[in-house]
Amino acid sequence: MRKANILAFILMFLLxxxxxxxxxxxxxxxxxxxxxxxxxxxxxxxxxxxxxxxxLFLKSAQAGNTDGMNSYAIYIQDSNLTEAYNWFKKAAEAGxxxxxxxxxxxxxxxxxxxxxxAEAFNWYKxxxxxxxxxxxxxxxxxxxxxxxTQKDTGEAFKWYQKAADAGDQYGMQALGAIYEGGLFGKDIxxxxxxxxYKKAAQAGNDVAKRRLLALGQ
Numbered sequence: 298m299r300k301a302n303i304l305a306f307i308l309m310f311l312l313x314x315x316x317x318x319x320x321x322x323x324x325x326x327x328x329x330x331x332x333x334x335x336x337x338x339x340x341x342x343x344x345x346x347x348x349x350x351x352x353l354f355l356k357s358a359q360a361g362n363t364d365g366m367n368s369y370a371i372y373i374q375d376s377n378l379t380e381a382y383n384w385f386k387k388a389a390e391a392g393x394x395x396x397x398x399x400x401x402x403x404x405x406x407x408x409x410x411x412x413x414x415a416e417a418f419n420w421y422k423x424x425x426x427x428x429x430x431x432x433x434x435x436x437x438x439x440x441x442x443x444x445x446t447q448k449d450t451g452e453a454f455k456w457y458q459k460a461a462d463a464g465d466q467y468g469m470q471a472l473g474a475i476y477e478g479g480l481f482g483k484d485i486x487x488x489x490x491x492x493x494y495k496k497a498a499q500a501g502n503d504v505a506k507r508r509l510l511a512l513g514q
Contacts, residue, residue, distance in 0.1 A: 332362030397424035418445025433460035469497035
């Protein structure tokens with residue numbers, strides 16, 4: 298495979314990561330919010346007693362906890378896309394940045410709703426601006442391809458950089474590909490490319506690991 302094709306594949310791969318499992322926050326110690334106790338108990342049970350966990354996720358969601366809404370939607374989406382969409386939307390509109398990214402993915406793929414690149418872009422942007430690293434790299438991909446917005450490689454690079462700086466493995470991988478290929482108007486810089494591939498690989502990114510092997514690293 299020619300180098301240009303390899304790099305194109307790498308950048309296209311970045312767009313797929315947002316459509317896998319839903320965005321979900323890690324539990325944090327904080328002042329208890331409505332539904333928080335049920336949410337935490339559900340997280341403890343989800344791998345051992347999923348039916349009971351689902352009841353508790355729903356109870357948390359119904360109490361107005363946006364993390365509960367988002368979590369409940371994630372765990373029911375294989376069986377009920379429409380209900381999952383409704384909970385993602387409710388949580389996103391209430392300001393949950395992870396639900397915003399999950400709602401964006403539904404619009405991008407047309408899951409339980411009419412496909413809309415514009416809506417996907419809108420929700421990825423809201424999520425990224427709220428601080429979600431995963432959404433930052435997804436937003437960068439939208440700018441890169443001009444999906445839902447005008448193509449803007451400057452904005453794409455900015456958001457890949459923000460994602461990478463925030464610890465997102467796909468942002469790191471993207472920077473590696475950009476510097477390796479001299480993309481987005483950047484000069485080829487193998488030192489930077491290898492640096493970012495190594496960071497991505499350390500974060501578990503398999504594509505970055507393969508590029509490092511191909512580069513003799």
